Amino acid sequence: MDRLTEMEAFATVVDQGGFTDAARKMGISKSAVSKHVSSLEARLGARLLNRTTRRVSPTEIGLAYYDRALRVLNDAGEADALVSSMQSDPSGLLRISVATDFGVNHLSPILGSFLDEFPDITVNMVLNNRYVELISEGFDMAIRIGELEDSTLRARKLTETTKRMIASPAYFQKYGRPQKIDELNEHKLLHYSSQAGNAVWKLTAPSGEKRQVRTAGGLSVNDGQSLLNAAISGLGIAYLPSFLYxxxxxxxxxEDAMPDLPVEMQGIYAVYPPGRFTQPKVRAFIDFLVHQFAEKGPVDW
Known part of the structure; x- marks a missing residue:
């Protein structure tokens, strides 16, 4: 006899407290339930149920087996559901977290094409510049730029962006162009104010040495597009990703403020919670993004 059917019959008898109710629950005859349980006991060489004229209850061994059997039956049910879901059309609410700069400039313009392709999916895109906890905050996925801090999440690289110091030609005409990293201290520097540590630029010198430049003072803004606008208007030097500038x-x-410096590269990733399979709606959106950004970056945006 089928092992899963034997397990199911036994577990149902324990759940229902008897063979009659178990048979009704499973939609088979009482004698069929009894045969499945007897076959299971014979195969295991152990008595799993105490049978009396009034009630049926698990033995000590039967109770231990019941706990394990439930796990197996639940796993089997989840496996069946997995196959069904992976074959079904992507649908449902998709909650996405993305940094404001990238979301406004590069996700918003393409969402319409995605929704046309997958009409059964609805999207809730949250724009913010903070690190969100995907599972506890109820997000299906996020777009993250730069080094990935949480190694427990699954990730798929979409493309890359460079990061450079930029300013307007008018700024360079008025203040000159820095020739060395140390000379940046003499310039008007524009920086992000949304997160701790953004007042420090991490740069690589031509020698390969890693340097840090403090940018406190001047203008700080919690929005990359505003920093770009400030740089264009000649207010100072900004350190921004190529997808913006x-x-x-x-x-x-x-223009590039210091073109001789090594180019800083950052990966752009779709990240999502760990698990044995990816929800169809998440998989569909990631595949869509991979296609959309196949010819984007690191410089050509």
Whole structure:
């Protein structure tokens, strides 16, 4: 006889407290339930149930087996549900966390195409510049830029962006162009104010040495587009990713402040909670993003 069916019959008898109610629950005859349980006991060489004229209860061994059997039956049910869900069309609410700069400039313009392709999915995109806890805060996935801190999450790389110091030609004409990292202390520096540590720029010198430059003072803004606008208007030097400044540089509105420095590269990732399988709606969106960003970055945006 099938082992799972024997387990199910036994577990149902324990749950229902007898063979009659178990048979009704399983939709089979009482004698069939009894045969499944007897076959299980014979195969295991142990009595799992105490049978009296009034009631049926598990033996000590039967109770221990019942606990394990429930796990097996639950796993089997989840496996069946997994196959069904992976074959079903992606649907449901998809909650996404993404940094404001990237979300506004590069996700918002393409969401319409995604929703047209997957009409059964609804999207709730939350724009913020803080690190969110995906599971505890109820997010299905997030877009993260730079080094991934949480190694327990699953991640798929979408593309890359460079990060450079930029300013307007008018700024360089008025204040000159820094030739060394140390000279940045003499310039007007613009920085993010949304997170701790953003008042420090981490740079790599031509020698490969890692350097840190404090940027306190001048102008601080909690929005990358505003920093770019400030740089374009000549207020100072900003340290920004190429997905923000690429078009402005192509239009000649800004220039690289120190082109001789090694290019800083940052990965752009889709991250999502760990698990044995990926929800169809999450998998669909990540595949969509991979296709959309296949020819984007690290400089060409």
């Amino acid at each position: 690429a078009q402005a540089m192509a239009d000649g509105l800004i």
